Amino acid sequence: AVVSTQSTGGYRDDSLETVKRNQLQYSLPLKILSYQELYGWTMDAIVKEIGMKNNCTFCGVFRRQALDRGAALLKCDKIVTGHNADDIAETVIMNILRGDIARLGRCTAISTGSEGMISRCKPFKYTYEKEIVMYAHFKKLDYFTTECIYSPNAYRGNARTFIKDLEQIRPRAILDVIKSGEDMSIKDDVKMPTQMTCTRCGYISSSELCKACIMLDGLNRGKPQLSIGKANKRKQILKATADTGSTAAEMF
């Protein structure tokens, strides 16, 4: 099991303690990685720089990479995440609302993977959050729940409220939203991002520099806004400044 922790104290403590207990209960090897050791930045420090908006982007990107790096360290064949039906339905709605065609195409895939990357899958893709909570209750499973302290007003909250209201009216709506996401096809003339590898750290990327490297660059230069916003603007800023940025891969 790989767990990443993004802060120095408080928020993740109980969660980590639960995971450590789970390790003993299920006899699993455990690897804990912290954003501090991987990237040199905790979420607390990042939020201090950028505030409470857009921090989901930083945390999410760092977490994905952390999971990949941790899985590679433990020599895993596959990464399995706990995303459930509610999560995926929320993501479909989010991507539609934000017009994110690229992510919409990928987010409903039960299994993803490409050359050189450890593939991932979401076995709970069709399992309702309600089923999972009920199962955990009746089986008396040891788990911990809390609200993320960095993003109380995250955009996902809007999608979540919507999905929950839908579920109350017609519970099948959650599966239907996922099916709609799966069935959406994109016109041929729509520009889609091409997949390549980051020129600096070798991680999978849709542009020359992967999101993590761009974000770290921005943070380390005191210009975190580099990683938020349109790509053209970013290119201009990068061209203008000397290329002495940091890389996530240096830590390995």
Added chain:
Amino acid sequence: SSGINAEYGEFQTFQHYFIQINLSRMDIVIELSGGAELLFDGKKRHEVSLPEEGWTLAKLLPWIRDNLLQERPELFMQGKTVRPGILVLVNDADWELVGELDYTLQRGDSVLFISTLHGG
């Protein structure tokens, strides 16, 4: 009359009255988990004695909101029912199986509210 006899007499009457009241009260247990307890000052288990009978869950919910809830009522209730995302179990069974808001509470019942709204 006055003195001990009079007081004893009053005490007997009071006891009789007290037992009468007890019989027409309804004791139930309200439990919270999954983070819902945070709205109730962290207290997960509430033993409650409701006055008289004839309590449906529809009647209980606003009572909980007005008497037990410590903060942010909008996170517990939405309109006449629980906020979507909060599961309700009556005696360890999904409340959908017993009629949801229309279920009439019985003495000794246990109502559990589990919040599923967490994470990022």
